[in-house]
Amino acid sequence: MKRYWKFLVPATVALGLLIVLLVNLSSNLVYFRTPTELQTEVAPSEERLRLGGQVVAGTVVENGETLVLTVTDGRESLQVEHAGAIPQLFAEGQGVIVEGTWDGAMFHSDTMLIRHDEQYRTEDNVIYDTIDHELDEL
Amino acid sequence: MTDATRRSRSWLDIVAVAAVVGALVFAMTSPRVESQGDSARMLFIHVPTIWLAYLAFAVTFVASITYLVTKKLKWDLIAGSSAEIGVVFTTVAIIGGAIWGKATWNVYWTWDARLTLTAIMLFVYIGYLALRRSIPDPEARARRSSVLGILGLVQLIPVHFSVTWWRTLHQSNTFRPRDIQMDGPILAALLMSVGAFTLVYASLLRHRVHLAELELVALEAAAATEGPVAGDAVTAPTIDSAGAGE
Numbered sequence: 001m002k003r004y005w006k007f008l009v010p011a012t013v014a015l016g017l018l019i020v021l022l023v024n025l026s027s028n029l030v031y032f033r034t035p036t037e038l039q040t041e042v043a044p045s046e047e048r049l050r051l052g053g054q055v056v057a058g059t060v061v062e063n064g065e066t067l068v069l070t071v072t073d074g075r076e077s078l079q080v081e082h083a084g085a086i087p088q089l090f091a092e093g094q095g096v097i098v099e100g101t102w103d104g105a106m107f108h109s110d111t112m113l114i115r116h117d118e119q120y121r122t123e124d125n126v127i128y129d130t131i132d133h134e135l136d137e138l
Numbered sequence: 139m140t141d142a143t144r145r146s147r148s149w150l151d152i153v154a155v156a157a158v159v160g161a162l163v164f165a166m167t168s169p170r171v172e173s174q175g176d177s178a179r180m181l182f183i184h185v186p187t188i189w190l191a192y193l194a195f196a197v198t199f200v201a202s203i204t205y206l207v208t209k210k211l212k213w214d215l216i217a218g219s220s221a222e223i224g225v226v227f228t229t230v231a232i233i234g235g236a237i238w239g240k241a242t243w244n245v246y247w248t249w250d251a252r253l254t255l256t257a258i259m260l261f262v263y264i265g266y267l268a269l270r271r272s273i274p275d276p277e278a279r280a281r282r283s284s285v286l287g288i289l290g291l292v293q294l295i296p297v298h299f300s301v302t303w304w305r306t307l308h309q310s311n312t313f314r315p316r317d318i319q320m321d322g323p324i325l326a327a328l329l330m331s332v333g334a335f336t337l338v339y340a341s342l343l344r345h346r347v348h349l350a351e352l353e354l355v356a357l358e359a360a361a362a363t364e365g366p367v368a369g370d371a372v373t374a375p376t377i378d379s380a381g382a383g384e
Binding site: 017021029030032085094097115118124 | 170171172173178181241251261264305306319323324
């Protein structure tokens, strides 16, 4: 009997952790909503949510303690009033995810994350595209 | 063990260490990544470590199937050893990713699909190792753990494609078929470090399997010597019926 206990205890702990993780995951498969979704599907409320999009160039205005900016998903844009720390990689055209509430006209955020793209390009702007071409020929 | 296998094992160690040193030079001198700067050098640790985790768990999968087909214990030792290395490198990938995440995303950890599924993968394989430890008999251990070793690999598919299937904080896959989103010099340095880490894996696996074989031999030797065990001299106390009522 004893050795079954030795198996059961870690198995139960592992299963418990798995359930906790899955419960967490189910509400987070969609990590952020887009400006289009907020304007068409999501009703304004006090509930906290995440909004993701690209910072529109020329819209970033410092307004005392807050930062006002516009994010876009390419179709719709949304104004964000951000009161909180600004990540190092924040820039115009950068992908950002802000956390806060949506009141129907403005998104009020206190946390900002950077969502960078999957491209790894060198700073010297030389176009290294030989590999892509070679692969295309395959 | 023959001298030849011992020699070849130490040669592999030397080659692996040399490759790591070479890869490190490439990683430190590769051009800076546009928009991310030097923090993107975490790439040269993060990608190879998760690659090793995938590779290690794939080896566990193949070795588990091979054990069930051949019933040779050596394959089970390979499966267990590889999973151990995979758990270590998954942990390193998560810790390295957290450091990188703080530098770029501005957060160490968040429950997005990629991060969460990677954590689940880690816990499943820790469970696999716990299962192995819970079964003392080598044959029974091999038979039962091989089932988990085979089933465990299924998770790698959602882990890898989570960034394309769902909306995540983690960026999408850089390596897409026929379309690599990475410039040549960075890619060259990355391939160097993936190669170096793979050699490290091969070296670690050989040492770990060798150790597992020695453990098995020691276990069999211990089982063969049927001697007295500690506590043999002690007899269990019996209840005296006359004094039981007091």
